Amino acid sequence: MDISRFTSRRFLVPGLIILILLILLATLPLYAPGYTVILLTAIFMYIIITVGWTIFSGPTRYISLASAAFFGVGVYTMAILGKALPLAAVITIGALISFILALFIGFLTLRLRGMYFIIFTFGISELIKNALLWWETNITNTVGRWVFRVDHDQVYYIMLAIFVITLLTAYFIRRSKYGAALQSIGANEEAAAHTGINVTLVKGVTFAISAFFMGAAGAIMATRWAYVDPRIAFNPLISFMPVLMAIFGGMGQIYGPVIGAAIFAYLEEILITKFPYYYMLIFGIVLVVAILYLPNGLVGLVQKWRKGGSVEQHANT
């Protein structure tokens, strides 16, 4: 009796808050100024990339620096297919190409762990960028492309939809048996394989799922940028940001990366046009401080504060 009341209240209150938030977000373009809509679109983009990154890298502890590749593939899909197909179809195709690319990279890197995996994923996205740049300068003689523009509100709604789907996917993967398998891979890969988990398949598919959302976000974001070239689409910062944002927010809870990404995306929007160097400087300082003093991110700090120092035990499970 006590337990059921506890669980129902536990789900009811956050459920209600989420519902109200969703309604507020869905009706936002009706009452908020255009600037807020654009700002939130950018924030959603970072949250999608960061949560997408955390789906794979959070539990498995494989730090991927290939986010720029998956995001850029989405951007370029939109730039090439553009108006030829309906918007939703192009976004799905961009996401699927990222999915397949990630599956391919995932199966290529089976034997690579730790540092080798990190530098391989970084190398592959830089390879794609430079190969594309070379192709555009030497073969097609056209560096960069114009992307047709879409109404701000429409971009906002599509980004919101991808955002909700990403969060739901992350939530259900986390809660499922599949999520437990991922956790055990992160804890000890050999042991996980011995318990009957198909480590290869689980790793590869999860990596691909996380890439799917990055590709989708890239595809819709391209319509807001209007002009793209390989340096913009495959900007290595897109690979670094989710890592830093997720760590700053804390990966112990699903809302950690969301908060981390939201804070940085907001800071970026207000600082980057006026003080770009100061923004990146602050970014670097916060990163170093977070690594030094917030090993479990903001979430860890909140839990420590609420539970009075029992966070250590929680972090080790």
Added chain:
Amino acid sequence: MSIAEGIFVLVTVLDIVIAGLIMGGIYALIAVGLSLQYGVGRVLNVSHGEFIMLGAFATWSLYTVFGISPLISLVICGPVLFIIAFLIHRTLFQYLRDTSESIDVFEGNSLLASFGLLFIIQNVALLIWKANVRGYTYLVYSVNLGGAVFTVNRLIALLFAVVLSLAFYIFLTRARLGKAIRAAAEEPEMAGLMGVNIKRVLAICFGLGALMAGFAGVLVSMLYQMQPTMGLEYTIIAVIVVVLGGLGSITGSLIGGFILGLIGSIVTYFDPALSLVAYYVIFILLLLVKPTGILGK
């Protein structure tokens, strides 16, 4: 093939080889520095290139403002960067090493902390020197080497790159401190028991890495134009060379630097725009086929 054609081929080959040795010498210098930081200290320092950038810009300022020769800058920049990096390791990385539960966790954390350093150093440099492309001319008169023409500054850069990396290699294999460093790389705990002051040795290694980067930066500034954002590209090349030579193998990095420099020079001869693509292709293939590199364990 006539004699004239034969001479032309020979000169072209000489041209490619010397250009490759110049690039290779600088790559070797950078990679040995990174290899020392990672191989001994387990810090994959992605801010390595920023120290190269600092060396290059300090040299530029000293030369254009105070008229100090770049060769004298070598003696100034190297030690200053050594001290800065030594202190960074003593505070930041040593703290991480003490608080990380395992060496793998430390590797991840130190990589991320060095990303933070990258952003900090690069943006401080952007505030000081602005985003402009800079460069200066120093000893740019040509000499003729058996038909191939080179400018003096490139030959000096080659000479210093080769001499510095060899001197460093001899220091590691012969000097007492060098032996302590190698002991710390092989068996940190055992070396500690044998009386090696591990904390000091690790900080010295990190400092020496920055020293090599600083030297490379001075040489780079003599040859190419520079921007405060140039660091990452050098870091990437250093990482590729270190993997090529085998993660943690200093001899491997030395050899790997020259191999990559020569490959780069050959590719540049056919299509300069392809050299970076070629590096990445080599890198990716290497990681897939033989991730331990040419001299890795």
